[in-house]
Amino acid sequence: MQIKAYIKQPYPFYYEQLKRVFLLLCFLAIASFIFTYLFEPFIVNIEEHKIDNFWIMVIHSVIPIPVAFTYFFLLKKSIKNIENWTLGKEFLHLAVILLLIGFVSFLIRDFIYTNPDNWSFRYLWEEIRNTFLVGILLLMIILPLNLHRLIIKHSNDLKKISVTQQYINDVNATVQIVTPIKEENFELNIQTFLYAKVDSNYLEIFYDYSNTNEKDLKRLTLKEFLDQLKSYPFIFKTHRSYVVNLNAIESVSGNAQGYVLYLKNYSKRTIPVSRSKIEEFNQVHNSLKNQ
Template sequence: MKIKSYIKKPYPFYYEELKKVLFILCALALVSFLFTYLFEPFNVNVSEHRINSLWIVVLHSVIPIPIAFMYVFFLNKSVKNIENWTLGKEFLHLAVILFLIGLASFLIRDFIYTNPDNWSFRYLWEEIRNTFLVGSLLLIIILPLNLERLIYKHSTVLQKLPIQQQNTKEVNTIAQIQTPILEEKFELDIQTFLFAKVDGNYLEIFFSTSNGFEKYLKRLTLKEFDDQLNAFSFIFKVHRSYIVNLKAITSISGNAQGYVLNLKEYTQGTIPVSRSRIQEFNRIYSNRSK
């Protein structure tokens, strides 16, 4: 049960910036090359080699780059909600990538070796096993360590933020919100506004009521909505899909993806603060009485 709970913990989705992914893959290929070339961790029969041993090491180090990059490219296209990314999903997809790399290493054996049993199940298992042996450091050690590092980092920073809300000036302004469709413009009471969330081509706008909360569903982009609330310093874009009223926050906790906000009257979930917005959030939230 502890393992099941652990792998469900939120984990950062690192694959949105493909240039960084390519750089990391090249760096890993270099590390793999140096490790394999210098330490020779696997037994080899030099008499079976069709090409020089150095080029064999180069091939095994470089082949993972296009395989992993293409997999990540399509993964990035398919994942719609990165807030639901977990340690378990990260582990699973990296394991699939390692399997594909091992399979590719098996398929090129005829190009590298003269062994008549190149297409046997034994060598299929051997190539996949060796790939997982090399990748196990990432799967078993680096992922959990990075998870704990991020949780500690975000939780430590949170301790420096003010716990209680400071006294703030009451704002009784009713904001006039314009939409692309003139007939759908509406008024928004800033005092009751909780947060807004992107929902496809629409925007869900949540506000508190005497009975809890309600929401509008408007054909409006997050940027169009945010631009019309610039006058209110306590309205802050915490994520590419969320804008929040900082006055509505009741508690903040940290996880590997960033912060998680709980809002008054809203009991159906939490609001994420992305890692890229944390520094600005800390500044605005700490000075929200201005």
């Protein structure tokens, strides 16, 4: 049960910026080549080589770049809600990538080796096994260490702030929100507004009315909504899909993805603060607290 809870820990989704992913894959390819060249961890039969062993090591180091980049490209397209990304999902998808790399390495054996058994199950297993032996460092050591590092970092950041009091007291205002469709214009009560969340082409807006939660669905973008609330600095965009009323925060905790906000009188959902928004969140909090 502890392992199950551990792999369900939130984990950052690092694959949104594909340029950065490509550069990281190039770095890993170079590191893999240097490691293989210096330590020669696998037994090789030079007599079976069609090309020099140096170039074989180069090929095996470069193969992961197109395989992993294509996988990450498709993964980015298919993932709709990155806030649900976990350590377990990271493990699973990286393991699938290692499996694919091993399989591709098996498919090119005929271009590298003269062995008549190139297409045997033995060599398929060998290529997959060797790929996992190289990648096990990433799966079993780096990922847990990075998770632990991020949790400590965000928890330490939280010690610098306190959200036990309202940012601005006695807020009692109603704002006329204009939508692209004039008939759908509406009034937003700042006092009862909890948060808003993107839902496809709509915006879900949540309220707290005497401990009873209600939701409205409006044809409005998050940017259009937020632009009309600029005069209320405590209405804050915590994530690319969320805007929250900072007055509604009851408590904050940290995880590897950033902060997690718990709202007063609302237990149905926690609100994420993405890693890229943490510094701005802290600055807004401190400036409001000092007003």
